[in-house]
Every structure is written in C-alpha cells, then in structure tokens.
Amino acid sequence: MTGKPSIADIEDRLIREVAAILSREPAEIDPAKPLPELGIDSLGFVEMLVFIEKAFALNLVESGLSQEDLRTIRTIAQRIARSFSAS
C-alpha cells in the first residue's frame, strides 16, 4: 500500500467487506451501528479481522484491543487509522 489511507477510505473498505460477509448492499451498512446489530457474529467478526490483516497488514487480535475500539465499523476504522499514525 502506498501512503496512509484516510479514515474515510478505511471505513469505505470495511463497509464493502462487511456487506460481502452479510450478503447485503454496502448502502445498507450503517458504519455507526454496533456490529451485533448489523448481524455480525463471532465468525463474521473473525472474517472481518482477517480482511483487516490482509488489507491493512494489521493484526488486531494481537494488538490488545478494547471493546470500544471494535464497537462499530467507524470505531474500527479510527483504530486502524491510529495504528498507521503511530507507525
């Protein structure tokens, strides 16, 4: 990846991935909604983490996350962006 992606870019990619996991249209995915309310379960969540590792080279399982970090797509995007800023 060249350059650091913006929060909006990250959020957009996460929305598209979650839509694919849930077999829904990206427009139907509200990034501010808690993940369980979107219909994401343990498996869907792990699929999303795997996507994040592959797309952003970031292993969130090993990086000590709080529940707040992973509450919504938006908070995850912010967490990813913070990781890029710190690196």
Added chain:
Amino acid sequence: MRISLPYSRHKRYLTGIDWTVNAFHAITAQATGTGNFSQVVLDLDGELQEAPVRERLANFLAGHSVIHGRPARDWNLCPYWSFPAAGRLPQPVLLDVTRLPPTADADEVTAVLARAVNRPFPSEREHLAFHIVNLGSCRSLFAMTFDHRLFDARGAETFLGLLERTADGRSGAGEVHAPNLIEPAHLCDWQKTFAAGKRVTRALLPLRQADIRTLPLPARLSGRDYRFELLACDEATSRKVVAVACREAGPMMLMPYALSVATEALHTVFEGRGGTGAEYVIPVSLDSRPPQSQAEELFFNHLSFLFIRARAAEIADRKRLVTSMVQQFYDQVKAGLPQDLALATRLMRIVPLALLRPLVKLPLNGCLGSFCFAYVGKSAYALPEFMGLPVRNLFHMPRVPVLPGFGVFFTQFGARLNVTLSWLDGIFSAGEIRQVTDVLKVRLGLRAAGE
C-alpha cells in the same frame, strides 16, 4: 419408476456437507437405531391448543413437499434429495400432545422432550414431528423434532419462523422468500475442488498424528436414547457472561469463550475417568450462510467445521486456554478451512454411505472428536410470539453422532443464553453429569464457585 431429470423440480443435489450429514445419520442410526435427529423447542407463556396448531401445520407443510424426500443417487453418481410433487403428500401431520401438571419440574419436562427426539420416524419419507407439552394453562412447550438431513439448527429455527409468519398473514411479499432448492451438482471445477482437498488434508494431518483424548466408555454401551441437561440463563446473567467473554476472549468472541467453558466442564469427567490421550480435539460446527440469506437457504445443511485443539495439561490455565482457542479460530478462518472443507467434501459424494461411515472418522483415529460442540449464535426465530402465545425461550436438543456421542451446544434467544448438554444414555453417570453442570453453572454465573 419416476425418472428425475438433472434439474428436475423434484430433486436437489446434495452438497458434500449434506452427504457428510447423511453419513452422521447412518452412523447414529447404526449405533442407536434412530438417526441424527435434533429438536428445537419453544417455551411459551400460556396453553397451546392442539386443533389450531394441527390445522396450521397441515396447511403449511402441504406447501413444502421437500420435507417428504429421501436421499437417492443420480446417473452421474451425485447423491440427491428426491421429493414428491406438491399435492402428492400422503403423510398426515405427526403431532402429539402431552399434559403435565403445572408443578412438573424441569427434569420431568426434559424427559418428555427427550422421549420425543429419541423416537424414530414411522417411515423413510418422514423427517419432521411436532409435540405439544402443556403444563396447565400458564405454560406450554412446542417442540419440532427434525432429521438433520432435512435442515440444520438454523434452518429449523427459520422454518418455525416461516410457519408463524406465513400463517398469521405477516409474510408480505419480499419479507419471506421462497426457500432455495436449486443446487447444481457441482461436478465441474475439479481443479479447485482437488486443491481444496489437498489443503484440508494438510490441515487435518496434524490432527491424525495428535494424541487425541477420548473418554473411556463402558465395555458394552447399550444405550439407544439420548439424555439432556438444559441450562437457561436469564437476560441479566447472559449479559454478565457476554461481559466476561469479552474480558477473557476479546470483543465478539463468545464462541471461543463458550468452547473453553465446555472444555473445562467436560475435562472434569475425562480426568475422573482416566481419559487417554494428551489433547482434546473438538469439531466445532459453524453456520456458513450469511444472515441475509437464512430464509432462502432454509433446507439442507449450510455448515462447515473448525477443529480446535486443547492440551489436557493446560486446561486449568484459563487465560492460556482461551487465548489459544481464539488464535486457532482466527488462524483456521484465515487459512480458509471452513470454505475448503465445504468444497473438499464434494469429492466424498461418490463414496457410498456404508463406506463413508468409517471414512469420516478416519482423520481423527476412529472418532469424530473428543466431544462435539456447536455455538448456534443468535436464534433465527426472532418473533415475540408463536400461535398468539409469548415466546419465553428457545433451545435445541440434538442427538450427537457416535463416537463421541456427547456434546455441548450454546444457543442464544434474544438476549438469553442457553446451554444444552446431550449424551447417549450410559456414557455418563449421574454424578458425572452433576460435575459437568456444576462447572458450567459456575462459569455461566448460575451458581457461585464452591456453592
């Protein structure tokens, strides 16, 4: 003799996972005389009347001839589900009613439900039976016994939801879709299938070499019926469990946390019985369909499996156990094992069931795992009522294929967490069941440690 064309409306090609489930059915039927059945139970407020239920079932089931099917094999050797045309449904609705006093305790209720799920169907074209258990006028249970070849746990919940929605006129266009019965034979893409097979073999090879921990069983295991212990958490307790799971396993990691609790609970019995082997290997079934397509993918099995390992010597170290399970869950999903397994099992469809029965146990040295585990997740039946009665809870009672013949199953109805312990009669003593449930109750906050 009826000839079914490749894309006949009265046949549905079975997937590799469906054929594996057919093997589980044959294994269970051979060992216990009854197949791989399960039961979904709705716990209701108020008395359920037999006549309206019978009428509603008759109307609803008449529209689903697929429920009267049976497995067959095509000219291309691909197994398929052969079912009659609608309108040619000779079978009456299998519905029975049991009355218990309002004072009946949980054991009495569970015994009635267990009898229901342990009863074979009267013919090879019957795969569903319904049971009403009335406890006076304040409480009743509605149970649907189903053949796992027809649908999986999530499919069964969706089917009940469809029954409720269709009958009360709430199934507006677009809300409930027609179930998807079209499944190609998947006889192409051989390279892709073989590549998946190679990856699965590579993933399962370490399991074959592992020193798998199995429970020493009585010399003659004569039990044919399964027994059940049901643990239901209220909403407040369930919230606490989710919070503990979040703390110990991480956010959204209820499944690996539940598995760690089940392993810890059963470990007490393995230890007491002098279980052989150094490592638990637990097949974990996963629902592989996206939530949005649950109604379309109602029939048949949309599952795959993970294989989670736990060293017996490390069970007491909860932090290590939970961390290891989360990591394995992540690694196997990342490696694409569930998808590969679903693809690779297509290759096994050519194998006749008589040969497949021992073959499915081959990777784990003659058993299907140290014990079985499933986390069904949030129930697909999300309606507040059934036949006008408020739904208090929903739980499952599966008959676990032998060996191992026992397992732990977590389900969630709304904000409530339920746990079912299922075992073939004779595998555990009453004392051992108490041991297991004691650990489960402590971990689920239903009892304080040392109480």
